[in-house]
Amino acid sequence: MDNKITFGGKKHTPNVRMLSDMDEVVYDRKWLENAEDRELYYMYRDLYLTEDDHTVISEYDLRYDITIIPAGMLGDEYIKTAGHFHPVVPGTIIAYPEVYQVLEGEATYLLQHDDSTDVSDVVVIRASKGDIVVIPPDYGHITINASSEDLKMANWVCTSFSSIYRPIQEKAGAAYYLLKDGFVRNPSYNSAAEIRYVKPRELPEFGLVHGKDMYELVKDPEKLRFLTRPQEFMGSLSRLIS
Template sequence: MEVTLKFGDKVTVADVRKLHDMEDAAFDKEWFERTDARTEDMYYMFRDLAKNDADLQAIKNNHLRYDITVIPAGMLGSEFTKTLGHYHPQVPGTDVSYPEIYQVLEGSATYLLQKVEHDNEDNVLDVAVITAGKGDLVLVPPGYGHVTINASDKTLEMANWVCRDFSSVYEPIKRLSGASYFLLEDGFAKNPLYRNVPPIRYLKPLPSNYLGLSSGENMYDLINEIEKLRFLTSPQDFMGFFAGVL
């Protein structure tokens, strides 16, 4: 059965991540071998949202995309439910990868961000974990891959703004069976397939005024000041903006 989301005057059908899609990035391989729930839904991605046709045209004209992801609470065996995780490619003609910005709409999220050595994804240079609640902003700066974990007992709903001109890179995460750490019921565990994994740095979300938003304001409203999001499409021109984020 299709899962849909009404956003403004439009209804969008979800892209569904199934349990079997997560096996390559999961900690508890033995649980996956035993489970008979491989075809169950894990989480839902509503992509390219806009409240009306005028907003959608403005979003497209600025090479952006606004998405909402819904992650029900649950476990992957001994590991908390999470997204598959991915990296972003570099902006053509530069050595700077595309960033992304998230906002928690409902529930709470644990964002794991990792920076790896170029062409040696098993050598991790930095790992940061940010726990965010409703209204909080989390910026994934250039150079970092990321995974979102729902370590709560409530459904997580989060939004993101991102450049629409690229495809996410999943292969390194799959090849190494996940990110550099897994979040289990008793805490974070290192992924042994990585050659080098530094300790986690625990950070706070961005202040709401980082993008000029009022406290509790939905970042979709940046559609009215869309030039503020140009750092997502031309990050090479905003390196000072990213300084100190992590």
Template sequence: MKPLIFGETTRVPDVRTLYDMREVIADKQWLKTAENFELYYMYRELARSKEELELMQEFGLRYDITVIPPAKLGKEYIKTAGHYHPKIPKADISYSEIYQVLEGSAVYILQKAGGGLKIADVIAVEAQKGDIVFIPPDYGHITINRSEKVLKMANWVSRDFSSLYEPVRQFGGGAYFLLEEGFVRNPNYCFVPEIRRLEPKGAELLGLSKGEDMYELVENLQALRFLKEPESLTCMFETAYC
């Protein structure tokens, strides 16, 4: 994949390959003979100008873009590896994140661990171009591209942590796999609830109009302070996902 030019910044992507994700692939029979190939591309810390990049760094935030071409992983639609976020220092709540679909469409699977081998909640959000999706505190998440078009999505996130992949990897994937026949529970969890299917509600909660580019929040980074202090805006997440 070529470098991405974004304003005055140029970034070479971090690349996720099939073999990087072998533990979380549903179709193990297909995986036995599958050759390694590139699945998706992550362009981190983008900004239109040096001044905006410095502003983001000062505020402790990062803007990234991920590109996921259409593909099938055996019977499963292409997806991200899936991860959780760590707890905020001196708090009993994890960091949050927001995504926006720039091109194509996405299915976001959000899951909340319930302790042990149990999952307490699973949410599926189908998002189209321009939609914004919140990742609430304490929820892991996986992005799926089940379309025949390239999915390009952006995210705003705190720059103060590294994502946790092991909580998903140790169970062989998320609570559900999206296969050709639909959602299928991952049998490695002892309890997984029914999926709650919800609509994306992010734009209005951020004060944006539907379809408006959320990068423009660089002009008002205070609107994104919940990414570093999610406990201050729990009502926002309740509004989005109750």
């Protein structure tokens, strides 16, 4: 199957997340025992429309990606990403944030704040085409496609770090799994807060507005400084899921 996309007049080949890459975090273990390995979702990284755009994006230590998550099930569970955390910005105690925009379909974002042994906060944000979702510092996150249509989403993120997958892998997934009948708690955690539901919120001061293509911020990259220096913007970032 040809999973290439065209962006900036070029064909791009994805990094493919396979079912075998997700063994640790799948809820339905009985289904997994007999499931054949297959492609789950596709990540197209470091995209740009022009070479000038690429120069600007690189100078600001940023990366623009697109991810496509086809509709489907992992046994009883809706298809999802592996889930990860971000490390802290050097010299601070604040982790790097990230921003997503739904381009097609619907997304369910699950965010969790982990303390030493517990999950102190769990937030679910359901987003549709054009919606903006900013992942605040210090929250792990997964994306779930709980719809019958393919999900296509974009993200801006700093390039100065690698995502941290191990904490979620070691707990066999996030604090909750989304099944056909709703969310169920992951028993691998000692305790987890009840889910709070939050609507997508705009950050107009950063040029992040519903329905406005956030790729266009390449023309005003200073507005994306919150991704590389979040410590300077905690006032705005702290309001996102309050």
